[in-house]
Amino acid sequence: MKLGIGLPNVIPDVPGRVLVDWAIRAESAGFSSLVTTDRVVYPGYDPLLALGAAAAVTSRIRLITDVIVGPVRSPVLLAKDAAGVQEISQGRLVLGVGPGVREDDFVVAERDFAGRWARFERDLGIMRRVWAGEPAEGTDRSPLPRPLPDGGVPVLMGGFSDGCIRRAVKWGIGWAAPSLPPDDVVPFARRVREAWAAAGRDGSPEIIAMARFGIGEDVLEESRHSARDYFSILGPELAEVFANDAARDTEAVQAMIGKYAEAGVDELIFNPTVARVSQVDRLAEACFG
Numbered sequence: 001m002k003l004g005i006g007l008p009n010v011i012p013d014v015p016g017r018v019l020v021d022w023a024i025r026a027e028s029a030g031f032s033s034l035v036t037t038d039r040v041v042y043p044g045y046d047p048l049l050a051l052g053a054a055a056a057v058t059s060r061i062r063l064i065t066d067v068i069v070g071p072v073r074s075p076v077l078l079a080k081d082a083a084g085v086q087e088i089s090q091g092r093l094v095l096g097v098g099p100g101v102r103e104d105d106f107v108v109a110e111r112d113f114a115g116r117w118a119r120f121e122r123d124l125g126i127m128r129r130v131w132a133g134e135p136a137e138g139t140d141r142s143p144l145p146r147p148l149p150d151g152g153v154p155v156l157m158g159g160f161s162d163g164c165i166r167r168a169v170k171w172g173i174g175w176a177a178p179s180l181p182p183d184d185v186v187p188f189a190r191r192v193r194e195a196w197a198a199a200g201r202d203g204s205p206e207i208i209a210m211a212r213f214g215i216g217e218d219v220l221e222e223s224r225h226s227a228r229d230y231f232s233i234l235g236p237e238l239a240e241v242f243a244n245d246a247a248r249d250t251e252a253v254q255a256m257i258g259k260y261a262e263a264g265v266d267e268l269i270f271n272p273t274v275a276r277v278s279q280v281d282r283l284a285e286a287c288f289g
Helices: 016-029 047-057 075-088 103-108 116-131 162-171 182-198 217-230 236-243 250-262 278-288
Strands: 002-006 033-036 062-069 093-098 155-158 174-176 206-213 267-272
Touching: 002 062, 002 278, 016 033, 016 047, 016 278, 033 047, 033 267, 047 062, 047 075, 062 155, 062 174, 062 206, 075 093, 075 116, 116 162, 155 162, 162 174, 162 182, 174 182, 182 206, 182 250, 206 250, 217 236, 250 267, 250 278, 267 278
Parallel strands: 002 033, 002 267, 033 062, 062 093, 093 155, 155 174, 174 206, 206 267
Antiparallel strands: none
């Protein structure tokens, strides 16, 4: 099982240079992927903008959005931005994308929340055509500098529904699990694999999962506050659960690795709750020794 690390792009008050230094340190430490998350109504950096900056200062590490909320964006602009990161990174981007679950993101983006599933399905087709170099609707020109090979940017489908499985099989290379414990990942991942085989897709779908970390007693309260604030939209009880479920030391990190490996996950992403670059080194020591 591969081990990736999140960028702290949705932790408030993070100077932009931290993202750059974090990316350099993560690649040097040996992590497989560098991952961004997405919220519109929350202080932070755009996930593709952050990965574009990371692409410029790295050369090996894979770049993933897990996940970007597709329907709050123009599909042509999203496809163009993703293609730009793909070109700059020389093919290292994987676009994790989902329909979104938080209505306030849609309100400020002036998009219809109730109709997001139909819009999302339509937009995936538009993005695929843009990546192929086809003209955008209403013009005879492609918005890209050049077409992308092999179907464009690889897509991981985010979500936890029957529609997510169908879209993963139709459009994606696999499934990006929400922040779920291993026991919840296993049955859904099995359904994704079964649908994949039934559709005649080659190989197996890629399954990635995410867990939170904030290592060290010196950052305990900072970590708890960060997670509690981010998940406050879910209500105080659930926010408190998320505030206390991060890995705090090597033993907890290794326990998470073992559980997700047993669950058959292909890659586990450790998402930060503290935006200190020293957390990269602490996590690397806990993961790799």
